[in-house]
Amino acid sequence: MRTLSLAWLLGKPSRGRRGPLLLTAGAYTLVCALVLIVTAGALSFDRVQNELTGMYQVLAALAVVLLVVPLAVLGAAAARLSARSQDTRLSTVRLLGGTPGLVVGITMLESAATALAGALGGVLLYAAMAPAVGLVHFQGSAIGSAMWLDPRIIALVIAGVVLVAALSGAVGLRKIIVSPLGVRNRTVTPKPRWIRAVVVLGLIICISLVFSVIGSVASLAIMVGVLLTGFAMGIGALNLVGPWAVALIGKAKLKKAKSPAQLLAARMILENPAQAWRQVSGIAMTAFVAVVGGSGAALMNSTGTGMDPNSPDALLATDVMTGVLLTIAVSFISVACSTAITQAAATLDRADLYAGLHKLGMEPAVMERARVGSVMAPVIGMGIGSIIVSAALVFPLAGMAIIFAPLSVAVILLTLVVGVLAVRGAVAMTPVSQTLAH
Amino acid sequence: MIEAHPASGNTLNTHPVLSARDLRRAYGSTLALDGVNLDIRAGESVAIMGPSGSGKSTLLHTLAGIERPDFGSVLLSTSAATPRDIATLGEKERSKLRRESFGFVFQSGLLIPELTAVENVMMALMINGVPRAAAQEQATQWLGALGLAGMEERRIGQLSGGQAQRVAIARAQVTGARVTFADEPTGALDSATGAEVLSILLNSTVGRGNTLIMVTHDADVAAQCDRVIHLRDGRILAQVAATQGASTQRSAAGDTN
Ligand SMILES: Nc1ncnc2c1ncn2[C@@H]1O[C@H](COP(=O)(O)OP(=O)(O)OP(=O)(O)O)[C@@H](O)[C@H]1O
Ligand SMILES: [Mg+2]
Numbered sequence: 001m002r003t004l005s006l007a008w009l010l011g012k013p014s015r016g017r018r019g020p021l022l023l024t025a026g027a028y029t030l031v032c033a034l035v036l037i038v039t040a041g042a043l044s045f046d047r048v049q050n051e052l053t054g055m056y057q058v059l060a061a062l063a064v065v066l067l068v069v070p071l072a073v074l075g076a077a078a079a080r081l082s083a084r085s086q087d088t089r090l091s092t093v094r095l096l097g098g099t100p101g102l103v104v105g106i107t108m109l110e111s112a113a114t115a116l117a118g119a120l121g122g123v124l125l126y127a128a129m130a131p132a133v134g135l136v137h138f139q140g141s142a143i144g145s146a147m148w149l150d151p152r153i154i155a156l157v158i159a160g161v162v163l164v165a166a167l168s169g170a171v172g173l174r175k176i177i178v179s180p181l182g183v184r185n186r187t188v189t190p191k192p193r194w195i196r197a198v199v200v201l202g203l204i205i206c207i208s209l210v211f212s213v214i215g216s217v218a219s220l221a222i223m224v225g226v227l228l229t230g231f232a233m234g235i236g237a238l239n240l241v242g243p244w245a246v247a248l249i250g251k252a253k254l255k256k257a258k259s260p261a262q263l264l265a266a267r268m269i270l271e272n273p274a275q276a277w278r279q280v281s282g283i284a285m286t287a288f289v290a291v292v293g294g295s296g297a298a299l300m301n302s303t304g305t306g307m308d309p310n311s312p313d314a315l316l317a318t319d320v321m322t323g324v325l326l327t328i329a330v331s332f333i334s335v336a337c338s339t340a341i342t343q344a345a346a347t348l349d350r351a352d353l354y355a356g357l358h359k360l361g362m363e364p365a366v367m368e369r370a371r372v373g374s375v376m377a378p379v380i381g382m383g384i385g386s387i388i389v390s391a392a393l394v395f396p397l398a399g400m401a402i403i404f405a406p407l408s409v410a411v412i413l414l415t416l417v418v419g420v421l422a423v424r425g426a427v428a429m430t431p432v433s434q435t436l437a438h
Numbered sequence: 439m440i441e442a443h444p445a446s447g448n449t450l451n452t453h454p455v456l457s458a459r460d461l462r463r464a465y466g467s468t469l470a471l472d473g474v475n476l477d478i479r480a481g482e483s484v485a486i487m488g489p490s491g492s493g494k495s496t497l498l499h500t501l502a503g504i505e506r507p508d509f510g511s512v513l514l515s516t517s518a519a520t521p522r523d524i525a526t527l528g529e530k531e532r533s534k535l536r537r538e539s540f541g542f543v544f545q546s547g548l549l550i551p552e553l554t555a556v557e558n559v560m561m562a563l564m565i566n567g568v569p570r571a572a573a574q575e576q577a578t579q580w581l582g583a584l585g586l587a588g589m590e591e592r593r594i595g596q597l598s599g600g601q602a603q604r605v606a607i608a609r610a611q612v613t614g615a616r617v618t619f620a621d622e623p624t625g626a627l628d629s630a631t632g633a634e635v636l637s638i639l640l641n642s643t644v645g646r647g648n649t650l651i652m653v654t655h656d657a658d659v660a661a662q663c664d665r666v667i668h669l670r671d672g673r674i675l676a677q678v679a680a681t682q683g684a685s686t687q688r689s690a691a692g693d694t695n
Pocket of ligand 2: 495496
C-alpha cells in the first residue's frame, strides 16, 4: 500500500521527466505494434497451402528470429531510460530511509504502468497500420484480413511487453539498491578482449560447416533446425565480435582525431564499446540479412524472368525480396528508435557537463558534433564492415547478384542508406542545445 | 561610493581590466544583482564573499559573459584593443571571448570524464584552433608544472579531488587566460588540499601577472587575495583590502580603505 501511494506521489510526471516518460512509452508503443505486425505477417503464410508452404514458414521464422534482437534492444533501451529518469528521485527515497524492497516496488510499478500505456497505444497503432500493411502482397495476393490477430494473441503480447518492462526496470536499478549514492558513481566497464576474436573465428568455422551440410539434408524439419542453429551462432558471433570491433573503430578514430569534436567522439566510443555496439548491433545484423537474403532473392528473381509470374517458384522469389525489404525496414525502425532513446538518456545524463562546457566557452556545435560522431562512426563503420564480411561469406552468391540483378542490389543498398539516414535523424532528436536552453 | 570606484590613476600600471557599471539582474521577483559597480585591475586577485543567495555566482557569471545582465555594462580591456562591453555581445562572441581570454575553475571541476587528464587540458587549446600535437605538448608541460607529471593518461575518475582540481587549473591557464574566474574552487576539498590548490591557483594566475576573481565562503581563502568584496542581496556592502597573505609585490594593487 505504501509502495502504491509513494509510486503515485513520485510518479506524477514533473516537467523534466515528461520527455523521457513519453519517449519510453512511445518506444513500448512501437515495440508492441511491430511485434503484432510481424506476428500477424508470419502467421499469414498459412493462407495458401502448396508444396512451398513449409519453405515460407521457415523464412517467416527466420525473419522473426532476426527481428527479435533489434526489438529486444529497443525494449531494453526503453527500460533503461525509464529506470534512469527515476534514478534521482529513487536515490532520494533511499537516502530518506526507503528500503530496497520499496524502491524496487516503485520502479516496477512505474515501468509496468508506462509499458502498459505504451502497449495499449501499440495495439491502436497496429490496428491503424494493419489495413496498410495488409496491402502487401505475399503468395500472389494481399495479406488483407489475415493481418487481424486473435485477441488472445494480442493480450499475450501486451502481457509480455509489460512483464519484460517491469523486470528490466528492476534489473536496471541494482545500482541504487546497492548504495543510495550508487548511481552517482559511474563504474568503469571492462574492455573487450582479443580472446573473443578466437571464439568468433571458431564460431564462423562452425557456421560455414553447418551451412555446407544444408544441401545434403533431406528432411525440412532438420533443415529448419540447421538454418536456425546457423543463424543463432551467427548472431552470437556478431555479439562477441561487435564490442571489440567497435573499440577498434574508436581507437582508429582516436589516433586520427584532429579536432576537439573528433577527439571527444572517439573517447565517447571507447568509454563503453559494449553500449556503442548495442546501438549498432541491429545495423550489423540488418546489413547481414540484406546482403545474404537480398542476393539470394535478387538471383531468384533474375533466373525466374522467363517463368510464369504466378507459378509458386516465381512468387517465392518475389516474396523473399518483399520479406527481406520488410525485415530491413522493421529492423531499422527499431534501431532508429532505440538510438533516439539511448541518446535521450545519454543527453539527460550529461546535461550538467554540457552546460559546464558551454560556460567554459565550448560551442554547443562542437559538443553536438562529438555526440553525433560517437554514434554515427560505429554505425557507418559497422554497417560497411558487415556488408563486406557478409558479402565475403556468401561471395559467389553476392557476386552473381551484382552481375545478374544489379537493380535489386541497388534497391537493397538504397534501403540500407535510408536506414542509416533514419538513425541519423533519430540522433538529431535530442540535441545538446536542448539541455542548454532555459 | 568611493570604495566601489577606486580612482583611476590610484596606482601606476593598473588600469581596470574589467569595469562593471550598475549591473542589475532579476530572476522573477528576486533581485540577484541590484546595481553593482566594480573595477578590477589587471594583475589583481579579488575574492567575492557573502551569504548564500546573495548573488555571488550571478555576479561572477555576468563579469565572465556567461550570463547577460538585464541592465548595466561590463567593459573588458585586455591589451591595446579598445574596451568592449561584454554585456552587449552576442552568444557566439561571448563564447569565443570565454574560451580565448578567460579561464574557469568551478567547484566541481567540470572535467570531461571520458577524456584523460592531458586530453582535458589539450581540449582548451584545441577549441582555440591549436593543432593536437602542440596542444598535447603544452598541456603536458602545464600538468607537470602543477605537480601532475606521470598522471597525464589517467582518467578523471582515477584522480583525487585535489588532483582533478589541479587539472581544471591547468585547463584554465594553458590558454594564457588574462582573467580567471573561480567559483568556490576549494569548496569540495578538505582544508589542507584546499590550501594547496589555492596556492597553485594564485601562483598560476596573479603570480604570472594575470587576474583572478574568486567566489568563496572561506574567510581564510579570501584573506589570501588582494581585495575582498562583500555582497548582500545583490549589492556590494564593502570592499576591503586584505590585511594578510597577499604577497608584498601585489599589495600595491590593493585598495586602501
Ligand atoms: N537560473 C536561476 N533561476 C532563478 N533564480 C536564480 C537563478 N540563478 C540564481 N537565482 C537566484 O538569484 C539569487 C542569487 O543567486 P546566486 O547563485 O548568484 O547566489 P550565490 O551567492 O552564488 O549563492 P551560493 O553561495 O549559495 O552559491 C538567488 O536568490 C537565486 O535563487
Ligand atoms: Mg554560488
